[in-house]
Structure formats: structure tokens, C-alpha cells
Amino acid sequence: MSNKPNANRRKFLRQASAAVAAIPVVSLVGMPAAHAADQAEDGHAHNYVNNAADSDHSDYSEGEKCKNCAFWGGGDDQWGQCFHADFQGVQVNAEGWCDEYVGA
Numbered sequence: 317m318s319n320k321p322n323a324n325r326r327k328f329l330r331q332a333s334a335a336v337a338a339i340p341v342v343s344l345v346g347m348p349a350a351h352a353a354d355q356a357e358d359g360h361a362h363n364y365v366n367n368a369a370d371s372d373h374s375d376y377s378e379g380e381k382c383k384n385c386a387f388w389g390g391g392d393d394q395w396g397q398c399f400h401a402d403f404q405g406v407q408v409n410a411e412g413w414c415d416e417y418v419g420a
């Protein structure tokens with residue numbers, strides 16, 4: 317039996333805790349509610365790319381995309397929120413990918 321699901325779950329819980337801890341900091345910065353978050357660019361963090369198919373990272377597997385990642389917070393067909401601490405204040409592409417990907 318593979319240990320990968322447990323490792324992924326631990327990674328997700330660790331990163332989700334960091335994301336929750338970052339919420340008050342974001343609130344102190346005072347982002348206006350109506351402010352549309354900037355869109356992440358390739359290389360934003362963790363080898364992020366807006367098109368998963370462009371990734372040549374060794375951890376990438378075909379079919380992995382932001383919209384099916386455990387950190388995906390929802391959005392529209394193209395852009396949405398990522399709950400990972402290093403993607404606060406930006407929207408990520410539904411078709412994007414980074415090396416913090418956790419299968420949902």
C-alpha cells in the first residue's frame with residue numbers, strides 16, 4: 317500500500333493551517349472587498365504555471381490542475397482562489413499547477 321495519500325494529506329493539513337494563520341494578516345493589510353485580486357503569473361511561487369500542460373516539473377502528472385487541487389477555493393471557469401498561504405492576494409488559473417498540488 318502506498319504512503320503517498322497520507323503524505324499528501326499531511327502536506328495539505330500543514331499548508332492549510334498556514335493559510336488559515338495568514339487570514340488575519342491579510343485582513344490587516346485592508347484589501348477592499350470589491351478589489352479584484354491580481355492574476356498569478358508563471359513562476360509566482362512553487363514553480364506555478366498558468367497552464368499545467370506547460371509544466372516540466374518532475375512532480376507534475378497529467379490531469380493535475382488547480383481546479384482539482386485540494387487548495388482550490390473556487391472561482392469561475394478560468395480564475396479562482398487558492399487557499400495555499402503563498403497564493404494569498406492573487407487568483408490562480410483553473411488550468412494552472414504548482415508543486416504544492418494535492419489531489420482532492
Ligand code: SF4
Pocket residue numbers: 364381382383385386387388397398399400403408412413414415416417418
Ligand atoms: S496547484 Fe493547488 S496549491 Fe498550487 S496554485 Fe493551484 S490550487 Fe494552489
